[in-house]
Amino acid sequence: MGLKQEIQKRKTFAIVSHPDAGKTTLTEKFLLFGGAIQVAGAVKSNKIKKTATSDFMEIEKQRGISVATSVMGFEYRDFKVNILDTPGHQDFAEDTFRTLTAADSAIVVIDAAKGVEPQTKKLVEVLRMRDTPIIVFVNKLDRPGKDPFDLMDEIEETLDIKVRPLSWPIGMGNDFKGVYDIYSQKLKLFSPHEKATEENSLVFDNLDHPDLQEGIPEPIQTLKDDLELVEGVYPEFKHEDYQNADITPVFFGSALNNFGVHEILDCFLDIAPNPMGSTAEERQVKPEEEKFTGFVFKIHANLDPNHRDRIAFVRVNSGIFQRNKFYHHTRLNKQIRFSSPTAFMASKKSVIDEAYPGDIVGLHDTGTFKIGDTLTEGEQIHFKGMPSFSPELFKYIENADPMKSKQLHKGIDQLMDEGVAQLFTGKESGRKIIGTVGQLQFEVIEYRLLHEYGAKCRYDNINLYKTCWITSDNQEKLEEFKERKSRNMAIDKHGRDVFLAESPFALQMAQEKFPEIEFHFTSEF
Ligand code: G4P
Secondary structure (H helix, E strand, C coil): CCHHHHHHHEEEEEEEECCCCCHHHHHHHHHHHCCCCCCCCCCCCCCCCCCCCCCHHHHHHHHHHHHHCCEEEEEECCEEEEEEECCCCHHHHHHHHHHHCCCCEEEEEEECCCECCHHHHHHHHHHHHCCCCEEEEEECCCCCCCCHHHHHHHHHHHHCCCEEECEEEECCHHHCCEEEECCCCEEEECCCCCCCCCCCCEEECCCCCHHHHHHCHHHHHHHHHHHHHHHHHCCCCCHHHHHCCCCEEEEECECCCCECHHHHHHHHHHHCCCCCCEEECCCEECCCCCCCEEEEEEEEECCCCCCCCEEEEEEEEECCEECCCEEEECCCCEEEECCCCEEEECCEEEECCEECCCCEEEEEECCCCCCCCEEECCCCCCECCCCCECCCEEEEEEECCHHHHHHHHHHHHHHHHHCCCEEEEECCCCCEEEEECCHHHHHHHHHHHHHHHCCCEEEEECCCCEEEEEECCCHHHHHHHHHHCHHHEEECCCCCEEEEECCHHHHHHHHHHCCCCEEECECCC
């Protein structure tokens, strides 16, 4: 099969949700359809459960589980599907954001009773920044939930997206009778008195079928009225609107009961984009280009603290990646080859000889990679689109063991390369500030510095509200700002200027007083 056909076969998407909405259950059902797993329960939940904060081994164990399930591939209907799972735990949000950059589209799972939850909102914001096409799955219809029209309004308002239902439920909870698949115009009913499954459900092509009219006339009439309203209220579904991320198709179902899952998967395979072009700083790279290019979007440390090796997750952007072939590491300007690259099928890892655009390859890494690194066949290009977000929590990090200062610096450097947190260095004080999106990360850093690098750290509190990257077309004004605010200036790990705002008020004042300065809250500007 040629490169073009391999690209046509591939669908690489991220699955995201607030914890407990049903992401793991839905993923598992997809894998079951693909025959990648045989029994339910084979995929371990990727969520880091709330543990006692001192129980680090538990965190480590769960971190390990999330490596195994963070990329899962399966084959279904002639397609090779790659699912990128994203940890739902909010303390790992930065890691999740980065994973989204390796996906061509996304499925967002929402709990019908809870509606749009905070973590979903944040993730969708990132997806929208990148114009990633989204499909929404409203889950847990077997339980009482919000009215579907209200849910549509809530999704549109809180996520700031335009929706177009492509399926519609009949009832919910105890009254849940089934789902009408608007996309393929079929009604699937649950058999009454039995636990609903895909196998025992009845399918109708025609809503006027006599069995329906005799069996459940009222719910069918309600469905017909609802469908009329749906057609009247929401725009017509157009493939290009979805692919341009202008419209978000919505499906309803119950992942646990396997209901509505085939419908969303089949439609997804029909409409979701294949691997698309990627933007490098130097030029646009097309997947069908013969030469291999790829980038590191995630680095995961080994579970065994005695081995400081890691797995770098590389997304293939163009050409064919081959085992044992020398590739060019553009940041280090160095040739490297990989003797045992791995791919992830279901939750199993296996060594592969080749990978194609859209595929994710796991490379054994002994400290060669940083998030965002690019591999090519020699061309000096750098892929864009690995944004860092302004962290939310900050602490000074200090050396607590003067004999181990070298180890501490090495440890901090490597953990930052992995993207565990962000590091800023105060311009005047020279003090190092760690910025994270969750409290847990401070604990993980302290634990890993000690166990993997033999270094001891101590945190000091810092009064800091936000860090923002600053730029200006007016160099003079920029210098003046940096001079005036020198006590509040820092540099990030790439040497870029960062303003440390102590409060929302301080930020607002700075913005008002220096209109020529642009304040950026993500590093992608
Ligand atoms: P997550 O990955 O998004 O965090 O969610 P996960 O799939 O782990 O699902 C969270 C809980 O919701 C699980 O129950 C799961 O069984 C349940 N669930 C998922 N889909 C449905 C559905 O369609 N209907 C209903 N009623 N429940 C659903 P749990 O009790 O937390 O875990 P478990 O003991 O069942 O594994």
